[in-house]
Amino acid sequence: MLTIQLLGGFKISQEGELLDIPLRPRGKSLLAYLLLHHATPQDRAHLAYTFWPETSDSQARTNLRRELHYLRRLSPLIAALISSDGQVIQGQMSERCTLDVSQFTSLLAAAEQTTDSIIRKAHHQAAIGCYGGDLLPGLYDDWVLVKREELRQAYIRLLETLTLLLVDERSYAVATTLSQRLLQCDPLYEAGYLQLMELYALQDNRARALHTYHTCVTVLERELGVPPGEETERLYQRLLHAEEHSSDGQRGSTATA
Missing domain, CATH: 1.10.10.10 (Winged helix-like DNA-binding domain superfamily/Winged helix DNA-binding domain)
Structure with missing residues (x-):
């Protein structure tokens, strides 16, 4: 073989x-x-x-x-x-x-064609296993750049799709790992930070969610010179207020004791 x-x-x-x-x-x-x-x-x-x-x-x-x-x-x-x-x-x-690229694209196509959610999930997981990184790193021919970006975007969409399926199953820890992999693939993808913040919030880990927000702010400002979008800011404010209410409640309990 x-x-x-x-x-x-x-x-x-x-x-x-x-x-x-x-x-x-x-x-x-x-x-x-x-x-x-x-x-x-x-x-x-x-x-x-x-x-x-x-x-x-x-x-x-x-x-x-x-x-x-x-x-x-x-x-x-x-x-x-x-x-x-x-x-x-x-x-x-x-x-x-x-050929790993052929396996990756074939699994994506098979996932699209099936109506069985269990089989679709298995195809998605297998496709993620095929994606070992960017296409031909270190090569910069025009055709490579185009194909590399095409495959990277397909991989990002795959991670997002499988993450949402895992959230529906309440498999938050595994979904978090996939969301982290997405950001490793594309650190400038704001939707990935938003998704990761939501996952940490679902696991009652507001500290990590807030840390993810600050990482997002830093990366977007450093690389693009822009602030996060409104949806990311709204989630940040909700998390911040939730943390403040939690702190107030803890102080109240301590005072009563």
């Missing part, structure tokens, strides 16, 4: 053993592109323009030939992942090959 990981870093494992294949950045990006689009044959001219848009057509095609030659010489295993036929190049994924 060949396992290919693109989320959180480019890794290839065979029968559970991580392989040490010294892929250089451009070769890594090209191979990843072919594998992600393995269902569709890629025209050489399209690939050349995608990876070398600022060079002449002839130079871009030369660069593509060199990069493919480099990949094929690296390892027979890598060579087997690429096929070419005239003007067409295609990634090859056999039945004994798994």
